[in-house]
Amino acid sequence: MAEQRPILLVEDNAINCEMLARRLTRAGFRVVTAADGEQALQVMAREGPALVLMDMNLPVLDGWSACRAARQDPTLRDIPIIALTAHAMEADRQSALAAGCDDYATKPIDFPGLLAKIQRLLPA
């Protein structure tokens, strides 16, 4: 059996990154991480993750730009991306979706809700 494709978690806040990675691992996923938008694109190309969880406020290259870049890259454009942001407003949701994200979750993360979103977007 081929190795399970990982979930890429892009988060610059170290403690949140550690926390979410652990919860995802406990839920049975393999997790790889990146700390900024540019790293995220590199890891996406290298690891071919099954799905990306992307914080939008990122250093170097922010989440919106990283999303747009991924959507323009034919090798990356089909990887589902869920945006993670601190803002619960409709405008924020729209801007993430406009950048090419498939879904959207607000912090503090409702983990069971996030898992449901991941399951919905994971390739069958």
Add this chain to the structure above:
Amino acid sequence: MSHDSTSPPDLWSHILRGAVTDLRALANGRGAHLPASAMEDLQRIFSLAATLDQQLAAASDHHDLMNTISGIRGYAEMLQEDIGSQQPDLGDSLARLLKATENAATGTVNHSVASRAPTVAAEPGFILAVDDLAENRELVARYLSRSGHLVVTAASGAEALRALAESDVDVVLLDLMMPDMDGREVLRRIKANPDWRATPVIVISGSQDMDGIIACIEAGADDYLFKPFNPVLLQARIKAGIERKRWHDREEQYRQQLERNEKFIRATFGRYLSDEIVTDILERPEGLELGGDLREVTIMMSDIRGFTSLSEHLAPAEVVAMLNRYLGTMTDIIMAHNGTIDEFIGDAILAVFGAPQRRDDDADRAVRCALAMQAAMDSINADNKAAGLPALATGIALNTGSVIAGNIGSERRSKYGFVGHPMNVTSRIEDHCLGGEILISESTVSKLAGHYRLSNRRELDARGLDQTVVVHRLEEHADG
């Protein structure tokens, strides 16, 4: 609309701080019993809570704030999954922490809505709103959750009593006009229940129902509001109610703490002191800081003659059984004579009469105690014989003098004990005791009020002592 996290920290942060404080106390209290991974996660929560405090103080960016809260929530949820069910009190604190993070998420976003209406800042409380009309319940719930309270509603008296039984309600907001069980009946039942009696009840009624309100206040209601009520007035009364409840809770906690302390002291000292002395100490709490004072006491040392060589021929379990029978009987006798057992050293007993409580008959009680101890040896030896064990003979030395009595030791381990020259003298006298013999020093004899038969006066030239010690052999009690 802006996400104004620079607005004053909302009430959720109070709940969060409270929950973190409780978790800290629980973690400190049972650190050793929690899995290492759980302790690590608790530490993460504590450090995130500290970060949060700094961020709130510095009015940090909403994004940073939510990252921190998200971290707290994540670790709290994992802890809840891992150990919440095994440690119910930890689970409760975690649940409150999680509730606070949830309120934080909505609270910070909605703050600009909330700030339009004047609010009365109050410690957040758990409010039970009882009203048969859904729109009234919703209205009250909206007003109060806006100021950070947790609100649970009940549509009838029966529902209200169920809610009271299930949770620790701070204030009850009670509509008087309800079908089936009306507000007055609910109030009566709350005040009749010892667990609920202290929960403040605010009754609500129509402005024409002054008589009903008066009757309720007489029946134990704490406050009232007329419909339609002013939301600010509602909040002010809720605030006062919560403060009353908190005072009561603190008082109750204090009372329970005192009770626990008393139990602890009885359990700790009760093994060495008679009930009478423990009660004296409890009635005079300053006596617990037994800092050390010089006092005259009668010291008793007893020792089973030849016990060490005796025990070499017995199985370890037999030695322990025999010792426990002997020491158990002796302990009972010493306590019955209000002696303080300082320690057992193997088969040897060191007891003191006159500390922590001095009495006029300290020397007399010591003498009567020694006689009773020797008299009990017959029955101990009968038991030993029945169990196929050898007979025991004990020697008892009594001496009176001034010693320093106090809590001696370090912060971690200390015990009420005695030091001073008379202790050594007693030990030297004890060395000269034969089996079945009681030797008492001249200093003890001079303190006796009763008359006892003494014989065999002699001077001991004990090693390590500057002066000779005069001792008598104590025969039986001659007073009758």
